[in-house]
Amino acid sequence: MSSYPLLSLAIWIPIAAGFVVLATGGDRNAALARRIALAGATLGFLVTLPLYVGFDTTSGAMQFKEVHAWIPHFNAYYRLGVDGISLLFVLLNSFVTVLAVLAGWRSAQERAAQYHAAFLIMSGLVNGIFSALDGFLFYVFFEASLIPLYLIIGVWGGPRRVYAAIKFFLYTLAGSLLFLVSILYLLIRSGSFAILDWHLLPLALHEQIWLFIAFFIAFAVKVPMFPLHTWLPDAHVEAPTGGSVVLAAIALKLGAYGFARFSLPIAPDAAHFFSWPMIALSLVAVFYIGFVALAQTDMKKLVAYSSISHMGFVTLGFFMFSAFSIEGALVQMISHGFVSAAMFLCIGVLYDRMHSRQIADYGGVADSMPRFAAFFMLFAMANAGLPATSGFVGEFMVILAAVQFKFWVAFIAASTLILGAAYTLWMYGRVIFMAVANDAVRALTDISRREFLILALLALCVLGMGLYPHAFTRVMHVSVNDLLQHLAVQKY
């Protein structure tokens, strides 16, 4: 195993690069800022690759651990480590950051340095969230990651960006305050901030229930789960393309990851206690949000709602408590990272050219942008869960696990086969197919080399994961089994 502090590098390289980019200053040096940003993001991604290669799939313990004293007075340590649950998210986040930087290459013309710096810093902070093993460190990263995203939406967003940014910020902040209370309570009860100690801490049922509720509010906002989801469509609609990509591919994973890292192992009995309401809310997300997505006329809103619907599978998978369902949920999270990023990037490609997100303004794009149409087709099909794309794997696993769990749960969940295809392909058909809608569409130019590169990378991920998901699930097995052990044992 490598002796380099890989996780620290994964956190601090992007952040340091971010500050270097900031230092390039005004828009005169925009070209330089972009190059540095891309180099920083790429380097940040490359240092995460040894994590996957060197990961020991036979061990459920935390790997690549780093421990340093931080605030000894509070017992807060700089503790890092990844297991089979968090590993892939560090990679996903670092990878998506590269794409987000590339996506902002042309679209962010004003304050380019600050724009790219925000993405790099965000990336480092998120890696911190996924690898923190100390509750306080986690909290600091968790809160700090709000700031770059808030700025991305609020500064580089659309006309209603301030409303959307504040809504996003308040929603998530309100949730995380309860999270702060919970970790302080856990500190008092255990005398430590170590998350792994908390996993073993015996807690009475009523304590677990309160903790679960507090965690739930913090994480459900992020996922987002019905009925705490309404900030997401607004945030997506106003965010710039890169912002939407990071929001969908990364930020939404934080909530789901929180469930896996905190709610389930720390309050397992409460998780059982609340499993039915959680399953019900997940099914509402799949079914109800599926219908709501059908009614959208704004492409970004449609994909935002589709995101919520797909995240419903994640929470559904978590709360059916089987290895198959939890791994399905994790696979769905990764896949959603690829597919939603790709969908938002595709919409970004169109928006950059037409400055409209309205489906009605398009039609016949295939004529002028055939390469783009082919990529968009692939991603639309992945969004609709077609086999051999990554979108299929997670849904397939969760639905099959649901059949085992309760047939009618699977019955409702499987409605996504119809609803997901309906809204995705309806949008695709209206935008890409049909007669050319207007002269603006006729004059569109096909994707550039840079755009081709972004979409091709994602296409490889989507197809690779669809054809060989074993590469992803193999690292999860032992850690998921450990998680199930926690869930199987009564804690009081």
Next chain:
Amino acid sequence: MNETIIKTLSLAVVLAPLAGALVAGLFCRVIPRWLAAGAAIAGVGVAFAASWLIFQEIRAAQSFLHQLPVMRLAEGATIPASSFNIPIYTWMTSGSYAFGVGFLLDSLTVTMMLVVTFVSLMVHIYTIGYMKDDPGYNRFFSYISLFTFSMLMLVMANNFMQLFFGWEAVGLVSYLLIGFWYTRPTAIHANLKAFLVNRVGDFGFLLGIGLVLAHFGSLDYAAVFQKAPELGSATINLWGDAEWSLMTVVCVCLFIGAMGKSAQAPLHVWLPDSMEGPTPISALIHAATMVTAGIFMVSRMSPLFELSTTALSFVMIIGAITALFMGFLGIVQNDIKRVIAYSTLSQLGYMTVALGASAYSIAIFHLMTHAFFKALLFLAAGSVIIGLRHDQDMRRMGGLRKYMPITWITCLIGSLALIGAPFFSGFYSKDSIIEAVALAKIPGAGFAYFAVLAGVFVTAFYSFRLYFLVFHGKERFGRSEDRGQRTEDGKHDEHHGLAAGQKPHESPWVVTAPLILLAIPSIFIGYFTLEPFVVYGLGYFNGVIFVDGAAHGVMGEFTDHFKGALAMGLHAFVGAPFWLALAGVFCAWFLYLKRPGLPAAIQRRFPLLHALLENKYFADKFYETVFAGGARLLGRGLWRGVDVALIDSLAVNGAARLAGWGAALLRRLQTGYVYHYAFTMIIGLAALIGLWVSLPLLSGMEAREWWWRWIYSLRAG
């Protein structure tokens, strides 16, 4: 047998068309046409050749085994020695499950492989001529090769996961090809409809697969079929307390998938609309191969379906409804392709009825003969369409036999095969189905027998209506007033038809050669391959298709009556189907050649019936309004009502506003004036006194008494 050779061959079968598709697709804008077509055709050619070699291997393996007794279902359906179960790679492991990709090659699979690759090869060649003026030439080749790959993955799968992959992948290609001319709104409407209706079927299919995994613990065919007999009487609890037979639920769920893919009523609505796609794919996908995937799947699952008579009854009744009622709709269509499309629906119904009667091998037999003659009919129709410059309306055809002799003769052969003229291939398969249904005893068999018998007349009628309208009678094409006009439904703006005085001429050899090559099996293949399909226990499907002889003895009885292909053909002349078909042909001749004014008169005489058929039993309208419209309405209602109004406006922004108001109110209190604060104190004091007095009043006592009691209670405490 040498496993590595078989493995290499089977990989070649699937990968060659995939490679062709990738070459033609990824580079469609840079490579010349001949290269795209060449790559695609070479890929499919390799697949056909490799399939033939595998077929030979399996025949060789069977020749060792032909003396073995017929395996009984109760012994557990093991994979027989004459089949090859070839794992390729592990797709995923999770929990206690492993999912793989691999091939199961046996007589059923290889039959399908040969049919698919042969018809596909014919269609590929035909496409060179049919699409020669189309700017999407390379893209088209890419799609049809991709389809061939997907279909082969479907039939060769050795597990349900891969089956589902192929199942959905052919759906994707069908979606792409129906919308091939993507600027037409009707095409885009039709392809979305096709995909969604198929997804409704897949919804059931996936749940069925889920039940298989949950109760059998594996998705591999071998493991599932092995375990099936133990679970024959198992029950499950779907919701509430009701217990359902596991096998019935599993089979019905799987069959719902087949209903979508094979367009069985009430999920048939997408197939007629799929005719928006170019004709070669109507032949390949929407007649010969993809739509028969459901039939293949049920046959593959015979070890499961045999365990549930209820499911078989369901299958049979759905098939019978489709066979008869979709045939009726073919009578009133004027678009040449739509007539054939309804005929396809009806024939798929026949195959489904055969499945319900446990005559799986006969269903596969009809699937095979139908693939040849229906592909032939579609390609012949395509040839007519080219000849008439993309006019599809039969009312503007007529007398074409003079101008297109090869198309005429081959189309006649196809029609004769379709209506079951004795000794043609369609006769053997269809008559076998009718006879099998006559022997069936499960609930619904009586109705099914009536339906398939009546269907013979209907089939003959609409087939020869088409034939007479197109090839005989007055020449109605090239009339100046028709030029540039839209067809009646106003959909096909690109239909030009011939200019006045222009005459159609025979299509080029790349179009007619496939017609001839398909006409040959349409005549002969039934006669020569009949026995392995219809004679139970002969060995070809031994250990591949399972029949519970005790419960569903159709195949056994059928075999007892069987006296050979020649005797069967001769016997036909004294049977009801032959005379019904003849009556159908006669009626078509009388109404459309002898007295061409009569159909319109009949139409006027029975307006209601005509409206019912013209509107396809109002199924499309019903679905569009209730399901499509209802879903959109519900979506909009939920969005506006719950998301926007209730959550966002009321709860979220309401909370924000409440906080704002509260803050404003509090701010107003802090004025900084002493007299305001003094006044507030007085009000507060007054409120306290008010409370002091009013609290006791609530309990109905006097104030002083209440307070005394309160003080006593404190003391006592």
